[in-house]
Amino acid sequence: MDTLGTMWLADVEHAGRLRPQTLDTYRHTVDRAIVPAIGGLRLREVTPGRVDHLLKGISRTHPAKARQV
Structure with missing residues (x-):
């Protein structure tokens, strides 16, 4: 999954459709x-x-972050 996450982030960045702040949040x-x-x-x-x-683990400590994942 680590490699998949890295590949996905690279694809999203290469597409150039997101604001830098959004890309930073995803990263x-x-x-x-x-x-x-x-x-x-x-x-x-x-x-x-x-x-x-x-x-569930994320939502216990960071409810807003769980919605982003």
């Missing part, structure tokens, strides 16, 4: 929330249950 979310939680998993290992667990 921060990937780097601080997604990669630490599921970055070491292969895509096939990312199940709905794991994503739900990730979102």
Whole structure:
């Protein structure tokens, strides 16, 4: 998932459709929330249950951030 996140961010940046602030927010979310939680998993290992667990964990401490993930 770490590689997928990096590739997605590169594609979004290359498209040039987002404001720099929005891109920074996306990058921060990937780097601080997604990669630490599921970055070491292969895509096939990312199940709905794991994503739900990730979102519940984020929403406990940062409810607004959970909506962005």
